[in-house]
Amino acid sequence: MAGSKQKTLILSLARRNSQPLYALNIARKLPEGSFDLMTSKQSTYDCNRFKNCFSIYTYTNTRTFFLSSIFLLPLQFIMLLPKLVRSYDRLYLPYGHFWDLPFILLFKILRKPIIYTVHDGILHQGEGHTAVQYLENFRIKRADHLIFLTHFVEQEIKNQFNRSVPSSVIPHGSLVAHFDFPPKLETDETRILFLGRISRYKGVELLLEAFEESQLPNTRLIIAGEPIYPFKAKELKAVDYHLEYLSEAKIAALLQNADILVLPYLEGTQSGVVSLGISAGLPMICTRVGGLPEQLEEEECIWIEPNKKDLKEALKTMVTDAELRAKLREKMSFKNQDLSKNQLAELKHLILGRTPSH
Known part of the structure; x- marks a missing residue:
């Protein structure tokens, strides 16, 4: 069946800091061939260790962010559209990014599951603007399953949004x-x-x-x-x-x-x-x-x-x-801070939507 050949799209478009590192840490735990990893060409982290990694142009600073968001993102998204529709049966967001909005909307239209890892959920004092929190709320409300890194954040989000959505708590793995x-x-x-x-x-x-x-x-x-x-x-x-x-x-x-x-x-x-x-x-x-x-x-x-x-x-x-x-x-x-076998099995099942064969 064609559906059995579809993969998970992991969207990791951040350029620096710990977010791309977290996504790479997740990707290395998954069976090769079960997902594609989309990254930024401007990222400071190299994803060449993954055969199934491909990159798009994003931006380098605030000025190019606005220009790229208006012109470059729509163009690249349209070019990717046939592949997005044909090749993937779910979307995994290892963190939030400004450019994940059209991908979320597409997968919702296609009625394909979206899994989102919530790091903070409610922004810390002095971090970000109202628009950033709005986008975070948008992701949380439209995800089909939420992954939290701590029970503290899980409870905070459930109290804030007063809605029941399937969720799991899977902590940070080792970054060594x-x-x-x-x-x-x-x-x-x-x-x-x-x-x-x-x-x-x-x-x-x-x-x-x-x-x-x-x-x-x-x-x-x-x-x-x-x-x-x-x-x-x-x-x-x-x-x-x-x-x-x-x-x-x-x-x-x-x-x-x-x-x-x-x-x-x-x-x-x-x-x-x-x-x-x-x-x-x-x-x-x-x-x-x-x-x-x-x-x-x-x-x-x-x-x-x-x-x-x-x-x-x-x-x-x-x-x-x-x-x-x-x-x-x-x-x-x-200390074995890397994921336990049970946590790893749950992570694979959530992101891939199937029990891995190896």
Whole structure:
């Protein structure tokens, strides 16, 4: 039958940050030939490892976004239309993107299932505009099945939309397969790392205050990530800033050379940074907010409330207690954060719509 030859279309049009990485992590778990992966030609991640990956032109900045959305997207979509109708029996969105709207509408018209992984659902304070939240709501309302990374976000969305839609909770898998860690640079300093896009809710100012007041000897704090608001870098002798977009190689080097990873979030849903920390085997300090406690067990990191007093105590404990750091590193090395067999089977069934033969 022709229908049995149809595949799932995985749409991953983001150019950078962790979103394309998450999509690649999902794709590598699926049987080859059961899906096609559509990416952006402007993506910083290479998908050549997949024979069934093809790319379209998207955009490089805000100006080209508007021009490409008006002219390039419609043209490419029309050219792809016969293939979209003929070759695919479902659409999987591993995250939301501005350009997924026409694909969603087409698959709804064709009455073909749409599966969407919801990362945040309700945008964090200071992140995005009303239009971004509207598009997120649009995806959630039109998906036939929602995949959440934490129960926290699942409950938040169900409360917000007050509607019943089939859903599953499948956490972040390990990202270690995508990183080549360089040799570690030797130093006498203990290096504390904050990693990721700098948003107001992530508590970077709180971390800087706590670190400054702690006066920890022979210790260096690295703040690495691209600010999305007017972040003022506090000039401190023992603080290094990398306020820029971080390439895959740069992220790997930062993780490899860190001794401690800190997530001082004031609020949170889930975090891909936790998965990176596990992949790098780093001891972590995490605030007990949102869905973060679902990603690590109680004994797998130092849990704190999002306040300066707790953060100062945790920094001091982690820096001065080498034995504790070693124990946490060992826990990370044994932690199987990759999907369990049951979760992997469910993920394959949802995305592919059939039980894989291998």
